Amino acid sequence: MNQSFYKRVGESVHRETLPNGLQICVVPKPGYAKKYAFFATRYGGMDTRFQLGGVWLDTPAGIAHYLEHKMFDTKEGNALQELAKNGAEPNAFTANAMTGYYFSSTEHFEENLEILLSFVSIPYFTEESVAKEQGIIGQEIRMIEDDPDWQLYARMTRALYSRSTAAVPIAGTVESISHITAETLYDCHRAFYTPSNMILTVVGDVDPVHIADVARRVLPRQGGPEIPRDYGEEPEAVAERETSLAMEVSSPQFLTAFKCRPPREGEDFFRASLLGGMACDVLLGDSSPLYLRLYGQGLINSSFGGDFEQLPGVAMLYAGGDSRDARKVAAEICGEARRLAEEGIDEDFYQQVRRAAFGGQLRGLNSFENIAVSLTEGYFHGYDPLRFPQVFETITKDDVAAFLRENVTEERAVLSEIVPK
């Protein structure tokens, strides 16, 4: 295995690509009792339209998430119980562009790893077991439909995107999932759960060579072909400027978002991600002049925050929280971006924010989950997330001002609101 040292963040990573195309990353963590494995496929809620065996398939919204639920079923019963016997805590999640299965355990780690690799790579569905899941996922959908944060975010993406599948809800709807069959699930598994579309990351006090051996022994010898996907051609204009919903909530809440230039893959993707994050901090982070002013005026409270997010083909900077006057806050954000773009950013303030951003990235390396998810995203997009100290050095305050000038403008803005019933 290839070993890379990252002196500035005190980590090392062992990497290997198996002949079947599987990428393996092992991050040794001496002194920790917990060992963590994360097995992920480049397949998520956005991947509803793709080509399999020369034919374009349109699959129901929510199918990647449905598949995630059903993967735990095995011919012998259920993988959850197999892992539970060894005290492992397994779980999984589906995001827009990935599905990840994971567990952590302090004992029997390699045995648990075998179970994980085995159940994720061997599908076992029946029409009956697929039908049974409708009730469970139906209740998961009902639960998130009652969640104002979820509603705000989902409605915000629909306001931003008219064509991109980034606006498709990851869990689908009660209606869309009713069309899911065992056959479609097998198709999706065949297309995307092939070693050449996947990555295994292990974090903990383990022997990297043993990890690669387990993967070689358990997984299929051959990888599959690359699957063409269609995320939709997204125009530059937003789909709708404003969206509002009345719910049983205590006070109004909002998210405002800016449709940013889509990212390129590779190292650029990572630099753009750190740049967007810095722009967010400079514009509206806890120590920004805008945040302090709005907080002082009682227009926002500590629930206020923002982020920059990139998905295949799309990017957005968004911010929100509780506010009595969302429109005013959204207008203030636009105004401040304009001011920073015109007047430039104060050098001392910029250096201060950069220090804090470095500390924030470093703090993230305490979390095994975060390390594994970052390495996975980095692999899917072609960059190395542990090089953040070096990449930060290439970002100047003028880059941030240019980012704001180009992306954070009124034409690119949408507003999503939840108001009390």
Add this chain to the structure above:
Amino acid sequence: MEVTRTKLAGGVYLTFHPARKFKTSLLSAQFVTPLRWETASACALLPALLRRGTVSCPDMGALSARLDTLYGARIDCTVRKKGENQCVGFVASLIDDSYAPGGERLLEPVASLLGELVCDPVTERGRFVPAYFDSEKANLIDAIRSILNDKREYAEGRLLREMCAGEAYGIPRLGDDKSAQRIQPQKLYSLYRKLIASSRLELFYSGSASRERVEQALQAAFAALPREDVQGIAPAAVHPARESVYSVSEELDVTQGKLGMGFACGSADHTALLVGNTLFGGSSNSKLFLNVREKLSLCYYASSVYHRQKGLITVSSGIEFANYQRAYDEICAQLRAVQNGELEDWELEGARSTLLNAYASMGDSQGKLENFFLGQAATGNQETPEDLAAAVREVTPERIFSAMRTVSLDTAYFLRGKEAAE
């Protein structure tokens, strides 16, 4: 795990966890005070109000700039319920000195800022700055009301409030809307002086610095802390079981119903109840998960929590309105199964190893350690995670089943939709 606890001053204790494996150090300062309706909201307001400014950093801008410069050190306000005590204070997280690009020492300036936040707030004419008071009081009222936005949390809070009405354990950690509205600046300032003078102060550190260095930094940071007669820690009173089941329901405009069930535990065999609860609904392999969710497809989540200090078990689930009775009956049936020892071979070992795994990995998370040791200190318990793990290894099936046979349904709460009620 070598965790030590020492007394630094009257009613001031330091729990110290030496560790080099983290990127950060964690430093926490928590005052422990009895949870009461009269003071809960006011105590909850204090950390947020103190966090607005100190004499040397008199506003949020100055505080944020100082923290940013310390490589994004964080100082977060915390308000927690531990048994029938309320713990209020700050948790600071700072990058470990060995990663500071300029080789700076970060522990001392962060400890010093923490001490200032507690002992040296910015004031006007001997009380809190009125603008800060008004703004944080409004934020607290919003935060209390916004519990409604998370229907699961809301339903779980409502169940405890109904079940433990008249007991301190029924008081939400932030108090309620009404008592928050009544907070007066003058009274709050007196409460603040009293809290920092006479409540137990629990300090916690995890990181690479030596104990001598940490003690020195904290002694200096809290040199101005007034200390008078410090109150002892009161343990929670066990919940008295009801004679017959108390049922409450409520209607809101929601699409999913929330079922909460509270059980009283007659046994004081904590380890047996802890393992019994893990079998019942405490993991993703429990009876509730495997039956209410996997077998009957009634829900996405159904889980239970054992409240050790209070001798309670609570169950929480999200279901279709129409499935109320089915879910209710099934939850009761699964409890009976645990009471009768109807288990497959793997279930008991699975529950045991779930708990052992959690204890063994606790030392890998500074946040979990801080929360665990605060909980122990605030409820007058001394066991370490290793002690608790040993007890879990030793507990016999007979002890588990017999302790679980003392568990009886006490209160049922159901949140349903408005249309369903018509």
